[in-house]
Amino acid sequence: MAHTHILITGGAGFIGSNLVRHMLETYPDYHIINLDKLTYAGNTANLGDAMDHPRHTFVEGDICDRALLEKLFAAHDIQGVIHLAAESHVDNSILGPEIFFMTNVIGTQRLTDVAYRHWMNGPGEVKPGYEHARFHLTSTDEVFGSLGDEGLFSETTPYAPNPPYAASKAGGDFVVRSYHHTFGLNATMSNCSNNYGPRQHDEKLIPTVIRKALAGDNIPIYGDGKNIRDWLHVHDHCVALDTVFHKGISGESYNIGSRNERDNNFIAQYLCELLDAEAPKADGSSYKSQISYVKDRAGHDRRYAIDPTKIKRDLNWHYAHEFDEGMIETVRWYIEKYKG
Numbered sequence: 001m002a003h004t005h006i007l008i009t010g011g012a013g014f015i016g017s018n019l020v021r022h023m024l025e026t027y028p029d030y031h032i033i034n035l036d037k038l039t040y041a042g043n044t045a046n047l048g049d050a051m052d053h054p055r056h057t058f059v060e061g062d063i064c065d066r067a068l069l070e071k072l073f074a075a076h077d078i079q080g081v082i083h084l085a086a087e088s089h090v091d092n093s094i095l096g097p098e099i100f101f102m103t104n105v106i107g108t109q110r111l112t113d114v115a116y117r118h119w120m121n122g123p124g125e126v127k128p129g130y131e132h133a134r135f136h137l138t139s140t141d142e143v144f145g146s147l148g149d150e151g152l153f154s155e156t157t158p159y160a161p162n163p164p165y166a167a168s169k170a171g172g173d174f175v176v177r178s179y180h181h182t183f184g185l186n187a188t189m190s191n192c193s194n195n196y197g198p199r200q201h202d203e204k205l206i207p208t209v210i211r212k213a214l215a216g217d218n219i220p221i222y223g224d225g226k227n228i229r230d231w232l233h234v235h236d237h238c239v240a241l242d243t244v245f246h247k248g249i250s251g252e253s254y255n256i257g258s259r260n261e262r263d264n265n266f267i268a269q270y271l272c273e274l275l276d277a278e279a280p281k282a283d284g285s286s287y288k289s290q291i292s293y294v295k296d297r298a299g300h301d302r303r304y305a306i307d308p309t310k311i312k313r314d315l316n317w318h319y320a321h322e323f324d325e326g327m328i329e330t331v332r333w334y335i336e337k338y339k340g
């Protein structure tokens with residue numbers, strides 16, 4: 001069977017590795033080219049058996065490397081891109097913003113431009129054979145800024161990124177928007193809320209709470225712990241990316257979320273309760289006693305919340321993981337990782 005070659009960037013990271021597995025399982029006619037720089041956040045171990053799958057080719061490289069991108073598009077005749085590679089941790093963007101703008105803006109521009117030139121002869125002129133070639137950009141709800149107690153982010157909420165991470169992601173979104181608007185590139189975008197689930201990097205909130213709890217260390221919570229995020233299981237995000245990539249309207253963006261707003265205090269306490277049941281401490285005390293409050297993150301956004309009406313209504317996407325069941329499964333996965 002002739003395979004269609006799809007480029008996934010950032011496929012050794014948290015969401016990307018889950019997406020590569022999902023696409024290999026779902027589409028027997030796809031061959032996935034997985035381009036990842038293997039920064040501190042990427043690890044081929046995240047891919048498990050998918051790493052050696054006959055329809056998976058892993059390429060270690062940088063999305064900023066234009067010559068490499070051109071070589072990959074030519075060698076594999078790439079017919080679709082799902083772009084996830086990014087610097088993704090807000091705290092790191094406060095310590096060292098430059099790499100965020102390099103990868104998330106310049107890297108996104110180089111990748112979009114190489115796709116444009118491989119698929120099109122000029123503005124509005126698609127090369128024969130590339131009529132269905134599509135570019136999907138994976139973005140975040142953080143581009144919309146911070147909400148007060150009320151309201152939700154919709155696709156028409158004005159961008160108001162606060163930390164450098166969000167500003168760099170917003171820049172990438174505008175790159176793709178401009179390539180669609182100006183050149184007619186077949187492109188979609190999605191802005192998703194916070195993900196949880198297996199294979200997330202240690203630095204993020206949920207793995208940190210579980211790891212510190214099991215190690216007997218203080219569980220650090222920023223500020224007063226009342227910052228609210230909207231939590232979605234990573235597999236539901238992958239299905240949404242698949243749905244938008246295949247069924248979304250070119251030029252449109254889709255917000256992805258499951259209306260699971262929780263503050264960090266809730267997340268920490270809830271994880272401790274699950275750990276108390278799944279991996280009880282020898283002395284019978286609760287992990288909750290390890291929760292400790294630390295100096296707040298600079299400029300910490302207060303609340304994010306997604307209105308997913310459009311993707312549900314127009315593309316018939318629905319999340320499958322209820323929060324409680326997804327969190328128990330997640331906690332068990334990290335207990336294996338950190339205790340195993």
Ligand SMILES: NC(=O)c1ccc[n+]([C@@H]2O[C@H](COP(=O)([O-])OP(=O)(O)OC[C@H]3O[C@@H](n4cnc5c(N)ncnc54)[C@H](O)[C@@H]3O)[C@@H](O)[C@H]2O)c1
Pocket residue numbers: 009010011012013014015016035036037038039040041042043061062063064083084085086087088089103107138139140141169191192193194195196200201
């Ligand atoms: N994690 C979330 O909650 C969330 C929510 C919404 C959107 N997103 C977006 O989804 C995407 C993936 O997020 P994640 O949580 O999996 O991130 P991650 O940090 O776990 O993975 C990012 C991957 O990109 C790779 N990478 C970084 N710079 C690169 C470069 N210059 N060239 C090639 N590869 C590079 C890394 O090696 C890593 O494997 C990002 O674009 C992020 O902005 C994440």
